[in-house]
Amino acid sequence: MTTRLVPGDAAPLFSLPTAGAGTTSLTDFAGQRVILFFYPAAMTPGCTKEACDFRDNLASLQSHGYQVLGISPDPVAKLEKFAARDGLSYPLLSDEDHAVALAYGAWGEKKNYGKSYQGLIRSTVVIGPEGGVEVAQYNVRATGHVAKLRRDLKIADAPAHQLG
Template sequence: MSERLIPGAAAPDFTLKNAEGQEVSLRDFRGRSTVIYFYPAASTPGCTKQACDFRDSLASLQQAGYDVVGISPDPVGKLAKFAAAEGLTFPLLSDEDHAVAEAYAAWGEKKNYGKTYQGLIRSTIVVDPDGTVTIAQYNVRATGHVAKLRRDLKLDAE
């Protein structure tokens, strides 16, 4: 696993396919701040709650100058179904080989019911318009995370 990113570090560039199968790169967001959140699996209860929280805060985040991008190890087809089912209008990107998650230190050892395994660590990285990390949060909780992030970004609570 890569070392966790810290504020001031350069955000690793990436190019991944979105739910429509088109390539999206971090450099596409240059000039705006970007919230990149890593989630384990589309259409699961926690990931759906988190995605819907981002959806419901999207307009105010964008008004404050933040774009939102979700990244998971799901294939493109599953992301398309998830986006359609939940009305998600921000990009969901497929990182099936988890190379981007590894570069962002969002892939690593997890424990569940006494078992240890490798998996996606729910994480949120905020990148400034120049590609520098301003916030790096790991092992975040799905429920309440967007509200906490809004406080950390010093945005009014919704």
């Protein structure tokens, strides 16, 4: 069974290829708060909903000191199409061998129609400026997750698309 992170744990360091031909490392955000959200597959309905919710809330999250990173097992080329199609302006990272998802407890047994298999568990981990886990949420729902996360982080202002 995959070990899940809990508040107070040190966030595992990583460096992954990013849509846009670069590489993003957790150390790039030293001293900042980071929201990592793990999603199973780019351009699927649930993952699109979740990614667009983070997009729509990005300015507000950033104004409260949070950087957002999306991580999936998709190859970089698919992430680039996803970012372009949906106007996703935060980094999308490719974890094709799912090593980072495993380190974060976001890879493990899933069940669908009575069958068990290994896969990415939709999860969100918030990392504090000192590199420790502040929030770890597993098996989150795509719809409504960002609103719940905002409540959990005590971010009350409305996202930009809901203002005026």
